[in-house]
Amino acid sequence: xxxxxxxxxxxxxxxxxxxxxxxxxxxxxxxxxxxxxxxxxxxxxxxxxxxxxxxxxxxxxxxxxxxxx
Amino acid sequence: xxxxxxxxxxxxxxxxxxxxxxxxxxxxxxxxxxxxxxxxxxxxxxxxxxxxxxxxxxxxxxxxxxxxxxxxxxxxxxxxxxxxxxxxxxxxxxxxxxxxxxxxxxxxxxxxxxxxxxxxxxxxxxxxxxxxxxxxxxxxxxxxxxxxxxxxxxxxxxxxxxxxxxxxxxxxxxxxxxxxxxxxxxxxxxxxxxxxxxxxxxxxxxxxxxxxxxxxxxxxxxxxxxxxxxxxxxxxxxxxxxxxxxxxxxxxxxxxxxxxxxxxxxxxxxxxxxxxxxxxxxxxxxxxxxxxxxxxxxxxxxxxxxxxxxxxxxxxxxxxxxxxxxxxxxxxxxxxxxxxxxxxxxxxxxxxxxxxxxxxxxxxxxxxxxxxxxxxxxxxxxxxxxxxxxxxxxxxxxxxxxxxxxxxxxxxxxxxxxxxxxxxxxxxxxxxxxxxxxxxxxxxxxxxxxxxxxxxxxxxxxxxxxxxxxxxxxxxxxxxxxxxxxxxxxxxxxxxxxxxxxxxxxxxxxxxxxxxxxxxxxxxxxxxxxxxxxxxxxxxxxxxxxxxxxxxxxxxxxxxxxxxxxxxxxxxxxxxxxxxxxxxxxxxxxxxxxxxxxxxxxxxxxxxxxxxxxxxxxxxxxxxxxxxxxxxxxxxxxxxxxxxxxxxxxxxxxxxxxxxxxxxxxxxxxxxxxxxxxxxxxxxxxxxxxxxxxxxxxxxxxxxxxxxxxxxxxxxxxxxxxxxxxxxxxxxxxxxxxxxxxxxxxxxxxxxxxxxxxxxxxxxxxxxxxxxxxxxxxxxxxxxxxxxxxxxxxxxxxxxxxxxxxxxxxxxxxxxxxxxxxxxxxxxxxxxxxxxxxxxxxxxxxxxxxxxx
Numbered sequence: 001x002x003x004x005x006x007x008x009x010x011x012x013x014x015x016x017x018x019x020x021x022x023x024x025x026x027x028x029x030x031x032x033x034x035x036x037x038x039x040x041x042x043x044x045x046x047x048x049x050x051x052x053x054x055x056x057x058x059x060x061x062x063x064x065x066x067x068x069x
Numbered sequence: 070x071x072x073x074x075x076x077x078x079x080x081x082x083x084x085x086x087x088x089x090x091x092x093x094x095x096x097x098x099x100x101x102x103x104x105x106x107x108x109x110x111x112x113x114x115x116x117x118x119x120x121x122x123x124x125x126x127x128x129x130x131x132x133x134x135x136x137x138x139x140x141x142x143x144x145x146x147x148x149x150x151x152x153x154x155x156x157x158x159x160x161x162x163x164x165x166x167x168x169x170x171x172x173x174x175x176x177x178x179x180x181x182x183x184x185x186x187x188x189x190x191x192x193x194x195x196x197x198x199x200x201x202x203x204x205x206x207x208x209x210x211x212x213x214x215x216x217x218x219x220x221x222x223x224x225x226x227x228x229x230x231x232x233x234x235x236x237x238x239x240x241x242x243x244x245x246x247x248x249x250x251x252x253x254x255x256x257x258x259x260x261x262x263x264x265x266x267x268x269x270x271x272x273x274x275x276x277x278x279x280x281x282x283x284x285x286x287x288x289x290x291x292x293x294x295x296x297x298x299x300x301x302x303x304x305x306x307x308x309x310x311x312x313x314x315x316x317x318x319x320x321x322x323x324x325x326x327x328x329x330x331x332x333x334x335x336x337x338x339x340x341x342x343x344x345x346x347x348x349x350x351x352x353x354x355x356x357x358x359x360x361x362x363x364x365x366x367x368x369x370x371x372x373x374x375x376x377x378x379x380x381x382x383x384x385x386x387x388x389x390x391x392x393x394x395x396x397x398x399x400x401x402x403x404x405x406x407x408x409x410x411x412x413x414x415x416x417x418x419x420x421x422x423x424x425x426x427x428x429x430x431x432x433x434x435x436x437x438x439x440x441x442x443x444x445x446x447x448x449x450x451x452x453x454x455x456x457x458x459x460x461x462x463x464x465x466x467x468x469x470x471x472x473x474x475x476x477x478x479x480x481x482x483x484x485x486x487x488x489x490x491x492x493x494x495x496x497x498x499x500x501x502x503x504x505x506x507x508x509x510x511x512x513x514x515x516x517x518x519x520x521x522x523x524x525x526x527x528x529x530x531x532x533x534x535x536x537x538x539x540x541x542x543x544x545x546x547x548x549x550x551x552x553x554x555x556x557x558x559x560x561x562x563x564x565x566x567x568x569x570x571x572x573x574x575x576x577x578x579x580x581x582x583x584x585x586x587x588x589x590x591x592x593x594x595x596x597x598x599x600x601x602x603x604x605x606x607x608x609x610x611x612x613x614x615x616x617x618x619x620x621x622x623x624x625x626x627x628x629x630x631x632x633x634x635x636x637x638x639x640x641x642x643x644x645x646x647x648x649x650x651x652x653x654x655x656x657x658x659x660x661x662x663x664x665x666x667x668x669x670x671x672x673x674x675x676x677x678x679x680x681x682x683x684x685x686x687x688x689x690x691x692x693x694x695x696x697x698x699x700x701x702x703x704x705x706x707x708x709x710x711x712x713x714x715x716x717x718x719x720x721x722x723x724x725x726x727x728x729x730x731x732x733x734x735x736x737x738x739x740x741x742x743x744x745x746x747x748x749x750x751x752x753x754x755x756x757x758x759x760x761x762x763x764x765x766x767x768x769x770x771x772x773x774x775x776x777x778x779x780x781x782x783x784x785x786x787x788x789x790x791x792x793x794x795x796x797x798x799x800x801x802x803x804x805x806x807x808x809x810x811x812x813x814x815x816x817x818x819x820x821x822x823x824x825x826x827x828x829x830x831x832x833x834x835x836x837x838x839x840x841x842x843x844x845x846x847x848x849x850x851x852x853x854x855x856x857x858x859x860x861x862x863x864x865x866x867x868x869x870x871x872x873x874x875x876x877x878x879x880x881x882x883x884x885x886x887x888x889x890x891x892x893x894x895x896x897x898x899x900x901x902x903x904x905x906x907x908x909x910x911x912x913x914x915x916x917x918x919x920x921x922x
Contacts, residue, residue: 005174012177015168016187022161023145023191031085038078039182043126049189051079051122053197055086 012036027052079126083119138169138181140365145188263299266367269384272309273364275316276393277357278323284309292317308386315393318400319356325407326350339414339465340447345422348443349403352436356396363392399436406440415467416491419445423495438545445545448493452551456504456558457527459511467491470505477517478670481773485509495545500552506774507559510566513773517668518569526565530558563772570773574669577767580780582638583663583673586631587681588756588787589688594629599696601625606655610646613655618644622661641666645682656693660685671773672780680784683793691751694808695744697815698737704822705733722866726825729873733818736880740811743887743909747804750905755790759783789900796899803890810883817879821872828865891915 016036017029027035035052039045142165149158169180177183263283271281275293280286287294293313295306329338329346338346367384384392406425410418422444426437451468454460461472469492475484485505492501511527514520534554570576585591601621605613622644626632631639645662660682665673673681766779792800894906910916 008171008174008176012168012171015164015171016177016183019161019164019168019184020187020191022149022157022164023187024194025187025190026194027190028085031082034078034082034085035186036177036183038075038082039179039186040177041075041078042179043075043182045182045186046189047126047128049186049193050125051082052086052190053193054125055083055118055122 026056076123079122080119083115083122087115087118138184140367141181141184141188142169143365145184148188263301265385268295268301268305268309269367269386269389272312272386272389273360273367275313276319277360278316278320284313286316286320305386308390312386312390312393315397315400318397318404319353322349322353322400322403322407325411326353339418339467341415341418341444341467342410344447345406345410345418345440345444348440349407351443352399352403352440356400359392359396363389395432398430398432402433402436415465416448416469416488416493419448420493420495423493441545445493449545449551452504453554455508456555457531459508459515459523461485461508469493469496469501470508477667478674480516481509481513481671481777482674484512495548496551500555503555503559506772507555507562510559510562510773513668513671514562514566514569517671518566518573520565520569520573522569523562523565526561527558530554530561533557533561559772566773567770567776570668570776576669576672576776578635578638579641579663579665579669579673580763580767582634582641583681584756584760586642587661587663587685589685589692590756591629591631594625594631595692597629598622598625599692602655602659603696606659608655610649610653610655610658611651613646613658615644615646618646618659647682656690660689672777677780677784680788684787684791687791687793688751690805690808691744691748694811695748697812698741698744701737701815701818702741705730705737705818722862722869725866725869725873729821729869729876730825732873732876732880733821736814736876736883737818739887740814740883743807744811746908747905750908751791754904755787759786759790762786792900794899797897800890800893800897803886803893807883807886807890810879810886814876814879814883817872817875821876824865824868824872828861828868831861888915888918 013029013033013036017032020027020032031052035048038048142162146158146162146165149155149161165184171177267282268284271284274281275284275286283299284293284295286292292310293316295301295309301309326346326349329342332338333343363384402425406422409421409425413421419441422437422441426434426441428434428437448468451462454462455468455470461468461470463470469488470485471488472485473483485508487498487501487505492498496504511523514523531554534550534557586594589595598621601624602618605618605621622642626639626642641664643662643664645660647658647660649658663673663678663681665678760783763779763783766782767776770776770779788794789797792804891906891909894902894909
């Protein structure tokens with residue numbers, strides 16, 4: 001990856017992180033970068049958001065996760 | 070490989086999320102709280118979490134809204150603003166613009182997804198923060214939190230139902246209501262397979278004539294409808310159907326426009342049709358603008374005063390129905406107009422659109438007015454160029470004035486006419502007539518009079534009316550301006566035309582000439598002519614030469630006062646022989662003709678001249694009868710010669726002679742009375758009165774049509790009053806029989822006096838040769854000498870008795886015809902013959918002898 005692309009990627013991440021802060025999402029920079037990567041891979045953002053919500057609101061509640069079917 | 074990458078990333082994500090140290094909003098109400106110490110649980114938990122995450126991700130969850138990055142950013146910004154964080158909104162907008170400008174390698178491809186993700190995460194967090202005290206603070210829970218996906222909501226509800234199970238009974242009885250609401254929401258969700266945002270999007274598509282994902286055009290019901298396989302409540306279905314009427318109307322209007330435009334070069338759509346299409350296109354552009362705004366707004370939340378309540382998308386089906394109310398009215402109107410105008414063109418199209426403009430609703434009225442201004446502009450342009458320049462710029466036959474190629478003399482009467490089908494109803498027929506006449510006048514001046522002065526008059530008129538002579542000076546709704554322009558133009562052009570006709574072409578002089586020569590107003594001329602051509606005309610018609618008669622006419626002109634008349638007028642006077650049958654005399658076919666020439670032949674057309682000819686023939690006959698009676702009088706005038714001759718005769722023969730002569734005198738007198746009074750009536754009651762009226766009307770006439778009407782009236786009144794009209798046929802026939810009788814009387818009287826002169830000559834001879842006998846008629850002059858006086862007397866008395874018998878015969882016929890004629894006079898309804906009757910029956914001779922009159 002050449003430095004130009006790397007800088008662009010870094011800038012984009014930085015901007016996205018700032019927006020995220022303004023929107024008060026509570027997502028840290030690293031998590032955000034993972035999420036962006038997943039988005040770019042074509043995953044549904046709505047589903048990703050659901051994952052973030054589910055796993056974060058009650059992180060210590062394993063029982064909320066229904067058993068596999 | 071891709072999957073592996075995804076899996077790795079998901080693992081990473083789950084780890085990050087679970088190991089997040091801080092709970093952003095520590096929740097005291099949550100009964101079971103964080104348990105950070107158990108590491109085995111932690112491991113197991115992370116494993117479970119990962120599986121759960123993969124399950125969520127692999128669910129067939131699709132974004133419920135359209136992919137539109139800018140709209141999404143805008144929506145986020147608005148949300149921030151409505152939350153009262155305007156400075157943050159600005160910062161966000163700034164960041165977004167930078168963010169979106171990052172392109173190329175290394176940048177984020179799916180920017181929309183990132184934005185959407187951020188937004189949903191932020192909202193979820195906000196909700197989760199509110200959730201704990203929601204049962205207390207919220208009154209009615211929102212049934213739909215529309216931004217949330219179904220699955221997430223369902224899972225959350227399940228979680229709540231499960232986790233709050235204890236609370237339901239013990240602490241929070243109100244939760245029952247909450248849960249009931251949630252159940253209801255689920256029920257609704259299940260019923261609605263499709264969320265409202267999607268339907269709104271589809272309706273917006275359908276209203277542009279595009280099939281959406283669910284709302285499609287159905288050929289069977291001829292309209293847009295939600296396909297039956299999709300489960301939605303009836304109310305929604307009906308509402309969508311109602312909203313999609315707009316789409317149907319739109320298709321229709323759009324179809325008409327594209328059809329007309331496709332047709333244009335090949336067929337003649339016409340300028341009005343083109344203007345109509347352009348106006349419709351403009352209205353559609355306005356409509357597109359509205360749709361674009363609606364679409365942009367579709368995803369924004371409804372701005373609310375209270376921050377606490379979460380709101381749905383700005384556009385719901387109900388909101389759309391409010392937004393569509395006005396475009397729907399317009400679109401309906403357009404569709405109606407399109408239907409009406411399909412088969413119409415030109416003025417008819419403008420007229421029928423105008424009929425629809427008569428509407429009380431100010432919205433409709435304004436709309437139609439705007440449309441009509443556009444539609445009518447070609448028509449008004451035509452009117453303007455027609456009225457001011459006399460040009461018929463009408464390649465598609467749309468104008469209500471139609472021109473026909475005709476000869477110059479019928480240009481005025483037949484060259485142009487109104488096409489009633491193309492006359493729009495906002496132009497009254499009187500105005501249309503004036504428009505027609507003004508343009509016609511210009512053309513008449515140009516073609517027939519070869520005049521150029523009208524251009525100045527037209528410019529002056531345009532200046533007076535306050536419009537420029539350039540294009541586009543008039544428009545629909547300015548009927549007053551149009552009327553003013555037409556009135557000004559008409560006034561000036563007509564004035565100019567009349568001036569040309571009066572001054573340059575001496576209309577009045579020609580009328581007077583016709584009156585003097587064709588209507589025998591010039592007495593001395595008629596007298597001369599009658600004297601000269603009389604002998605010639607007694608010959609059979611086929612032996613008479615027109616050239617000779619023309620020469621005689623010339624002589625008559627030279628020897629009468631007519632010679633001082635304008636040579637131009639005299640040149641036009643000609644002899645005309647009418648087509649004759651065998652046995653016709655010259656009298657029957659002779660007539661005079663007046664050559665009117667362009668442009669006066671517009672007034673004196675062939676049919677007019679043929680009526681003049683009829684009048685001339687009648688007057689000529691009357692003159693001839695009068696002439697005949699006068700010449701008879703010359704012979705039968707009592708003089709010393711005749712009176713002396715009677716002395717010589719025997720008493721019986723003398724009495725007979727005297728009584729015959731007396732009869733002849735009486736009859737002549739009666740006839741003379743009739744003819745001279747009829748002559749008087751025709752000359753003074755008919756010709757002069759009509760002429761005087763005509764002169765007055767000629768002075769007052771403002772345009773050529775007035776002049777034509779005045780002339781027509783003049784001619785009509787002469788024809789009617791001279792008993793030449795259709796309704797006076799019987800009178801006219803009686804009159805001609807009377808004339809014939811008078812002519813017979815004339816020849817009889819001539820014969821009688823000839824005989825008397827012979828007898829007289831014989832008896833003067835007898836004084837010298839008393840033995841000589843009179844043998845009667847001139848047939849055997851040689852035998853007279855041998856016959857004696859007795860025979861002479863016998864012969865004379867025989868001759869006299871036949872003469873007297875014939876006179877009696879004529880007299881009887883004459884008097885019966887005359888009384889018949891007179892008795893018919895008062896019952897004529899259509900003309901006033903009071904004066905004629907009065908003059909004929911001045912002494913009440915006829916009314917006393919026939920009391921039934």
